[in-house]
Amino acid sequence: MEVHFKEGQLVRQGDPLLEIDPRPYQVQLEQAEGQLARDQALLKNAHLDLDRYQVLYKQDAIPQQQLATQQALVTQYDGTIKTDVAQVDTAKLSLVYCHITSPITGRVGLRLVDPGNIVHATDTSGLVVITQLDPISVIFTVAEDQLPPVQEKLHSGHTLPVEAWDRENQNKLAEGTLDTIDNQIDPSTGTLRLRATFANPTNKLFPSQFVNARLLVDEKHGVTVLSNAGVQRNAAGAYVWLVQPNQRVTVRPVTVGATEGDQTEIVSGLEPGDAVVTVGVDRLEDNGQVNVQVAGEEPDGGRPRGGRSPKSGPGAGSFQGGGDGKSPGGKSGGRHPRGNS
Secondary structure: OEEOOOOOOEEOOOOEEEEOOOHHHHHHHHHHHHHHHHHHHHHHHHHHHHHHHHHHHHOOOOOHHHHHHHHHHHHHHHHHHHHHHHHHHHHHHHHHHOEEEOOOOEEEOOOOOOOOOOOOOOOOOOOOOEEOOOOEEEEEEEEHHHHHHHHHHHHOOOOOEEEEEOOOOOOEEEEEEEEEEOOOOEOOOOEEEEEEEEOOOOOOOOOOOOOEEEEEEEEEEOOEEEEHHHOEEEOOEEEEEEEOOOOEEEEEEOEEEEEEOOEEEEEEOOOOOOEEEEEOHHHOOOOOEOOOOOOOOOOHHHOOHHHOOOOOOOEEEEOOEOOEEEEEOOOOOOOOOOOOO
């Protein structure tokens, strides 16, 4: 009969949305009330007869069977009255449903019905779609191997922060906290779903939007980091090409920790200040000669050290330590988990 909202409008819980024609349900209510009144009169008459039969039975004027039959009739009418009351309540509830209000606070979508349309309870499209925007939740996944530290933090009562970034990982959209984790791992992907809640007053997060979620599980201070380009791997594990004071390189095994962006935490194997080759590693051999060219630095005259450009031969990057870092929990969108270090 009526549509009380505009497309895209923000509505609050309890706001009127639509009006359905109440006349068929009003007729049903009147019918149910009439049936109730009729059965109440029958019950009242059955009680009067029962009282008379009880007096006559005491005087041996009627058989016991007649009294028992009348008692059963009263019980039957009692049940009928309860059914009639339920029919009246059902009709009243249908009238209430004719005035449809918003069950939540959120934004309404495009109109699915107009005044004059016929609707049914079984319509799959419904009448209107309302999405909650503030607060809003983000569902993302982490690898099953990363689950133990997340569970440990949650069970110890820690609140784990989560950041939502755009598809390109260039802009941070919102900050929230981890709410809960799913109860099973997806065997086809080896990942587990997690849900985080975000305050969204500016609506930067939108329902069904793709975002990259960064979950902070642990924070490390004073760790040593190295560019990912300097870390190599083989069957024996991770290693780097270490530049010695005589400008020759040697293989140095290292133990790596968390990786975030283009930096990797070095747990052991290097000391802050060591020089590690980051460019042209595929052309190196043990004890080979290199030209040290530190990124961002040039010798006098504006030419790289050694008189060669950074792309003409192997290069070495100055390896620095210290600083704060963050180790990862996971990243959504089906990409590899990342962390800061």
